[in-house]
Amino acid sequence: MKQREPIVAIATPYGESAIGVVRLSGLGVLEKVLPFVNVKKPRPRYAHLVKLFDEKGEQIDEGIMIYYQAPKSYTGEEMVEFFLHGNPIILKKVVELFLRNGVRMAQRGEFTKRAFLNGKMDLIQAEAVGDLIGAKSELALSSALRQLRGELSQIISPLRERLLNLSAFVEASIEFEEQDIPTLSQEEILRSLQEIEKSIQSLLATVKMGEFLRKGLNLAIVGKPNVGKSSLFNRLLGTQRAIVTDVPGTTRDFLQEPINLEGIPINLIDTAGIRHSTDPVEQIGIQRSVEKLKSAHLILFVAEAHKPLQAEDLYIHSLVKDKNHIVVLNKVDLGLWDGHRERFENFVAVSAKEGEGLDELKKTILETIGTTSGEGLYISIRHADLLQKSLEVIKLLADRIQKEEVSPEILMLYLREAQHYLDELIGEITTEELLGEIFSNFCIGK
Structure with missing residues (x-):
């Protein structure tokens, strides 16, 4: 100390x-x-x-x-x-x-x-303190608590230890080449590498969910004026936050409010209706709506269920069709036009006015996000970056072993590099710049 x-x-x-x-x-x-x-x-x-x-x-x-x-x-x-x-x-x-x-x-x-510097916790646990303070949902809180208890470290540290042990065997074979000491065959090393690779890939599968829990999912509602975007926004929010009228173009700017969906914090965004307009104020709102599409993780494209798509609907759909989106056909209480089935492979029919189809929409949102349980442990971008670098080295080495006999010296270089990234992950290797970046996100007093 x-x-x-x-x-x-x-x-x-x-x-x-x-x-x-x-x-x-x-x-x-x-x-x-x-x-x-x-x-x-x-x-x-x-x-x-x-x-x-x-x-x-x-x-x-x-x-x-x-x-x-x-x-x-x-x-x-x-x-x-x-x-x-x-x-x-x-x-x-x-x-x-x-x-x-x-x-x-x-x-x-x-x-x-x-x-951390005094060894009271490792770097992963120290990061969890910030996550715990900033948790925006019960699920985020639970994940941060598990990380703080060391459960994520207990998965990563054994992977580092396995790489360290492999390095020790290889180094021993180099130092004591002439002596009769236990060694590992390249086939045994390959099996160990493949097991480590599988564990790292399982962790990497949780990064998207981890970022959603830490920062929230940006969910934008877009469509032409008067298709019921604001009504849908209010329904999902559970309160009358957006002004709703029969007059097209009521929403002149985007509204943003937080909601919680099955433990996932969501930044719900109601955008101005996208259409051709000569009103300078409405034009600014429309431009902001288009900009919001760029930062949205998921888009709800809203059109009217009982009518064919109009030119404005088609234009907006062209903006979102290559992005992560859900087609939402609103006002289904007025009927469902058969042509929608031909145009859209999948859609969710709702009535924001009556509340019909909202449970199905929420279920579809969760499915589209593609979240994984990860047993309640979700890695961050920093974790993912270092795990990915380690994984790439392991894959390169495994590929070489499968193709040819690799010299012990080359094996050592690969194994040490793969271990280096895991050392940095748990804080065995740190720089003042790295620590400054991590802890600068904390509040003063913690």
Whole structure:
């Protein structure tokens, strides 16, 4: 464990609350704190009722103080936490008090970064702390908790260990070539590589779901004016958020609201009706609708169920047909025109007005997303990038072994490179730039 310079930060969100937490960590933080509290010999991990004073002896607040001796703390360092009244003025005064007395302000995620650097958790677990705080659904929360408990690390670390063991056998065959020591045949190495490859591919299959859980799925509703986009938006949202009228072009700009569908956070977007218009305001809204198509993970193309497609419908469909989309035929309560069956291989017929077909639409959305369960563990883009790099090396090596006898020296190069990416994944190899990028997404105080 390494004790670094003392840091301080407010660990609770800004605003009035019953309790606000100020956290300190680092070398000698207890010595920094004791001159300003009325408890001089605090017991570790014990809740002390204290009064907190400034340099002039004027009381700032009264609350609970807990002292943690290193290494038995979140960061592995000496820590002190104050649980005070949640007035932002009080909390600011406390932080400023310690800033004036040899403690610096913590950077984003610095407490968790120190926990990682002191071996309290690996890098995958440290990332899970940020995911846990930012979870937008029960499913995202559950996945983050499992990752924080180390369940994802428990899948990846054995893969790294297998590559390490293969390297050890190959290296031994090089160093002790003349001696009678156990070695692995290239066929045995190939079988191990194929098993590792299968495990990595299973993890990679969860990345899309992982990104949806972390950032939300962008779901855009598009169509010409007056096909019921806003009514459908309100139905999916469960509230009258968008204005609905019989006048075409009522929606002049996009609306965006979060919803939760079977644990998946969705950014639901109601766009302005796309049509030819001379109204400059409506033109801006239409252009924004077209722009939203580019960032949407999934598009609901809405047309009227009881009527043939018009020129505007066909134009909009041409914009989305090569994208991930679902054809939604609205106003089915007025009938279903037979020609739609000939044009569309698949569609969902709904009535946003009556609520008909909404369950089928939600089911189709989930199916179209193509999410995988992954046993509740979903990797991030960073994880996927490193796993993919490792997988590519493993595939190259496996391919060479199947085609020819590979020298032990070449085997070592491939195995070490594949292992290197997994080392970086769990944090055995890190750079300050990488850690800065990861922890800069955390809130200050965590």
